[in-house]
Structure formats: structure tokens, C-alpha cells
Amino acid sequence: MTTPQGPPNEGPSGWARPGNQGPLGRSPGPGDPSGGRLHPGDPRGGRPYQPPQAPPPQQTDHAAAANADTRRIHSQPPGLAADRTTPIGQPAEEPGEVKKKKRRLRDPLSLVLVLIIVVALVVAALIGVELYVRHEANNKIAAAAACITKDQASASFGVTPLVTWQVITDHYTNISVETAGNQIRDAKGMKLQLSIQDIKLNATPDSKGTIGAIDATITWTAQGIKETVQNAIPVLGEFVTSSVTTHPKDQTVELKGMLNDIVAKPVVSDGGLRLQIISFNTLGFSLPKESVQSTLDEYTSNLTKKFPLGIRAESVDVTDGSVTAKFASRNATIPAGETDPCFADL
Numbered sequence: 590m591t592t593p594q595g596p597p598n599e600g601p602s603g604w605a606r607p608g609n610q611g612p613l614g615r616s617p618g619p620g621d622p623s624g625g626r627l628h629p630g631d632p633r634g635g636r637p638y639q640p641p642q643a644p645p646p647q648q649t650d651h652a653a654a655a656n657a658d659t660r661r662i663h664s665q666p667p668g669l670a671a672d673r674t675t676p677i678g679q680p681a682e683e684p685g686e687v688k689k690k691k692r693r694l695r696d697p698l699s700l701v702l703v704l705i706i707v708v709a710l711v712v713a714a715l716i717g718v719e720l721y722v723r724h725e726a727n728n729k730i731a732a733a734a735a736c737i738t739k740d741q742a743s744a745s746f747g748v749t750p751l752v753t754w755q756v757i758t759d760h761y762t763n764i765s766v767e768t769a770g771n772q773i774r775d776a777k778g779m780k781l782q783l784s785i786q787d788i789k790l791n792a793t794p795d796s797k798g799t800i801g802a803i804d805a806t807i808t809w810t811a812q813g814i815k816e817t818v819q820n821a822i823p824v825l826g827e828f829v830t831s832s833v834t835t836h837p838k839d840q841t842v843e844l845k846g847m848l849n850d851i852v853a854k855p856v857v858s859d860g861g862l863r864l865q866i867i868s869f870n871t872l873g874f875s876l877p878k879e880s881v882q883s884t885l886d887e888y889t890s891n892l893t894k895k896f897p898l899g900i901r902a903e904s905v906d907v908t909d910g911s912v913t914a915k916f917a918s919r920n921a922t923i924p925a926g927e928t929d930p931c932f933a934d935l
Contacts, residue, residue, distance in 0.1 A: 723752040736931030741769040759790035778813015803918040860901035861894035
């Protein structure tokens with residue numbers, strides 16, 4: 590029985606043939622990590638295996654819009670992309686400039702400094718106007734007082750309210766006037782201190798306004814009385830040659846001559862002052878006492894009874910070296926029509 594013969598030896602298997610490695614007879618190329626082997630199930634055969642890639646992440650609407658703007662800017666010609674404009678066609682401000690403006694506008698210290706400067710300028714202007722108006726008003730009142738008394742005078746308005754406001758409203762609250770004390774007209778050595786309050790200028794057919802209160806103090810020195818008697822009262826001028834002495838205890842005034850002596854007492858009479866003769870001692874003086882009294886009454890009446898605005902004497906006091914009299918008026922009416930020339934500039 591013969592043994593079956595198999596197919597003739599066809600030589601070495603293809604797996605062992607040089608240059609033909611791999612299941613399909615493809616030689617592995619350099620850098621082929623698979624060694625020439627294909628991934629199972631690859632229908633294209635011969636292509637190396639690549640792992641599947643993950644899908645790109647979803648972009649939000651905001652990011653997509655930003656990317657679209659970026660692509661649009663880069664796609665424009667050079668120089669055009671830098672010329673960006675706002676929606677209304679105005680050049681966009683640099684962020685640094687905007688921040689600086691906001692900082693300047695919102696800086697509290699800057700706002701406070703600006704406010705202080707503005708307030709200081711306004712206050713300085715008001716002070717300048719007030720000083721000028723006050724100076725002019727003081728000068729006009731002083732000039733009127735000097736014109737009436739024939740002496741140097743000064744005037745001043747109260748501190749409050751502002752004189753500017755008083756001029757605007759025609760309501761003057763407080764005015765003070767004082768003379769130098771040289772004389773009041775022909776009465777030597779006489780000094781006036783005057784206070785006027787609550788002046789309201791309201792012109793009507795009968796008046797120019799009202800004055801709430803007027804208070805005046807007149808001081809007449811003993812030396813002034815002597816000079817006045819000698820110069821203004823001719824009848825007594827030759828009689829009073831020595832001195833005039835005041836006696837506060839007796840409230841009298843003594844007028845002395847070389848051989849004569851007259852003692853008089855100042856009193857308030859009919860809204861004015863009167864020198865009432867108490868004693869009359871003369872040697873070789875021919876005039877009677879009644880004639881001397883009449884002469885004194887006439888002079889003092891002309892001096893103290895011709896004050897305007899209803900001013901009347903209220904009291905008189907003999908002090909050491911002088912005679913002091915107080916005058917007053919309340920709710921006086923400023924008469925309309927022609928006034929004293931001394932008040933022309935008021």
C-alpha cells in the first residue's frame with residue numbers, strides 16, 4: 590500500500606520570504622508604526638489607522654460675534670481697521686481719556702475746590718460793594734451834619750443789616766452821628782451825639798417817609814458857655830469877663846465878672862432849654878435882672894427850639910465842667926417839599 594503523496598514542496602511559505610512581510614505581502618515603510626499591518630476592518634486597506642477626532646466645542650453667541658468682528662477687522666485693508674468709529678460716526682475715545690474725564694468729573698476734592706473758589710469770589714464781590722456803599726453813605730450823612738452844625742462831623746451805619754440792603758429797601762435801621770465838639774452854629778464848645786433809628790423812606794404827597802426814633806445828646810462846656818456869652822450875647826458879653834463855673838450839687842452855672850456875678854440854673858422849658866437866673870449881683874451894672882433874663886431866653890430859644898422833626902428837650906444835667914441836655918423825637922414824619930440845602934445830596 591502506497592502512502593499518499595502530498596502536493597509537491599512549494600518551497601518556503603510566503604511569511605518567511607524576504608521583503609514580503611505582513612499578511613497581505615506589503616512591506617512596512619519607514620516610520621510606519623504599524624509595521625505594515627492594517628487595522629482590522631479598515632475597508633480602504635493600505636491606509637494607516639487614525640483615531641477619531643472630537644467635534645469642535647460649541648461657541649456662544651457672544652464669542653461668535655467677537656470672532657466675526659475680529660475676522661472682519663483683519664479682512665479690511667491696512668490702515669482702515671484702525672479707523673474705528675462709534676455708531677454715530679464719531680471717533681471712538683481712547684479708554685485712558687474716558688477714565689481721566691470721569692476721574693476729573695467725579696473727584697470730590699476737585700468739586701469742593703471749585704465750589705470754594707466760586708463762593709470766595711462771590712463773597713469778595715459782595716464785600717467790595719458793601720464797603721463802597723457804606724463809605725459813600727457815611728460821607729453823605731457826615732457832610733449833611735457838618736453843614737447843619739458848622740462843625741466837623743462823622744457818621745456811621747449799624748453793622749447789620751448790610752448798608753447795600755438798606756439802600757435797596759429804603760429802610761435804614763440805625764445811623765449814628767457825632768460832631769467834633771467845636772461848636773453848633775454860633776454856640777461855642779457844644780458837641781452833638783445823634784442816633785437815628787428805623788428810617789423808612791416811603792414818599793407820599795404829604796411826607797417823604799418816617800423816622801422811628803431820634804435821640805440826641807448835646808454837651809456844652811463851661812468854657813464854651815463863656816465864649817458864647819461873650820461873642821453872641823452882646824448885653825452880657827462885657828459882664829462875663831472872668832470865668833464860668835458849673836456846680837453839679839446845686840445844678841447851677843455861675844457867670845463871673847470882675848465885680849459881677851450871675852448864677853443861673855439850666856431847665857427844660859417848652860421843649861427847649863432855658864437859663865433861669867437864680868441870683869443877680871452887680872456893681873455898677875445898669876441893666877435890670879428882667880432884661881438880662883429876657884436876653885438869655887431869646888438866645889436859648891433860638892438855639893434849642895428850632896430843631897426839625899419834632900425834636901424836643903427832655904432833660905438837662907449840670908456836670909463837672911459842662912451842661913448836658915438830652916433831646917428826643919418819636920415817630921417823626923419827614924416833611925415833603927423843599928428841604929434844607931444841607932440835605933440836598935441825601
